Amino acid sequence: MSDSAAFRSDGWGARARIGLITPHNDVVPESEFHALATEGISVHAARVPLGWTSGPEPPLIGLDAVRAFAEPPHVDSAAEMLATMPLDAIAYGFTSSSYLLGPDGDARLKSRLEIMTGEIPVAIPCLAVVKALRALGVTTLALVNPPWFPADLSEHGADYFRKSGIEVMYAASATGLAKDPLSVQPERLYEWVRKHTPRATESIFLGGGGLRSIGVIEALEEALALPVLTANQVVFWQALRLAGVEECLDGYGRIFEHPLPA
Template sequence: MSGIRPQKDGWEARARIGVVVPHADVGPESEFQAIAPDDVFVHGSRVHFGAMRPGGEMDPKIPHDPVRAFVEAPHIDQAVELLAASPLDVIALGFTSSAYVLGADGEKELFDRLAAYTRGLPLTGTTVAAVAGFTALGARRIALVNPPWFDDELSALGADYFTKQGFEVVHHGPCGLPSNQKLITPEALAEWIRSTVAEHRPDAVLVAGNGIRAVGVIDALEQETGMAVLTANQVLFWHALHLAGAAEAARSVTGYGRLFAAEPSGGAA
């Protein structure tokens, strides 16, 4: 069958990104794939998260014990090890609240532990990526918009995380939207940020929480407010691309924020 011109079959990857997510959450994979260039592919691994029920249902405020348990051995270690057995270029942890609870020191200990299971692949997480993203954009004054299922204590732990990384947190708190993934619309999220966050005049805002629907409003909010807009999955995907050695793919992304024109300080560090 000489002269055959095969159709695309999914094997022509410029980069393959693995992402570890809570068992009932489709947000990180969905938003990664929405942003991804045609030749960047996303592969998921799941870990049971005790605060989620089948169908992605959660309590109005998630308890902290399941948040901490999500990153305890052995389950996340096994998920990372199984994912790393695939021919990937990078692994991302699609979970924000565990880093808030652990703090920067505890998060480093987690990454050090998981390094034994990554087969040498680079590893990133939402808060690590956000620090890299804020730094790349030259943002020092930041606002944190957390999901409505985060309580005030968890939000305060997030503010403490970024304060200890040298940022001035001018606003933080759970957003005033229904505490249900299916009821959060891009329009409602954008209006809440406009009316509640913009007045604090941050250099950048982070919409934290990988399960909140957010990437679709980034570009419009940046154009309207002038502040840089980062979201959990957007910044995690951006950082993963750079760690994967796919900076050109990152620069090709348009419509999802000025972040994709920025380079991490020192390359992909």
């Protein structure tokens, strides 16, 4: 073979390997992570049972199922198994349990999972949002959740950020959009957020790892002149930074221009 032979990418994570803990029936976090991963960054997922089944006419997600996802043993086992690989960081791809746990409970979840992973750091979505808002230098937030989140779960989410020192200008589920995650269209989400975002807010967070949303970030930032965070984007940002990758990803939000705050 010639010394000048060209080789195709084989997906090897030469720059960073990111683990992902995701619900067993959710394709969105993994899909969006792969879209965000640039050359030399690989994504490795472990699935955890979630007691909620989506479909053409799904019920709203139940709070008991949300709580159970974050409890031992399944999520701990997933973290432990991911840690058998040479990963640089692990992302917890489930937002709604944070809303119920609160900031202190999230910190305990992070510590518990990091016992299972040893030296591999774990990024939690809502903790990542708080860090991202600090990095962006903003203190107010509009919170938009998936249409399958009940109103009380959205209120728990607003309370989470208030406890973190963030003023929540708006918090609601995107009612009117499809309740089946596979049926959410980015165009409809974009129009819904444009219509409902209050002018007074300094930032937007689109909660829910199962909400297909990273494709609308750039368009919303341009239309509203605000930084936009989404569950998968922001936890991927933190995981990248924990892995030592300071790259700015074009088209997926202003947050990628920033390092993790001290």
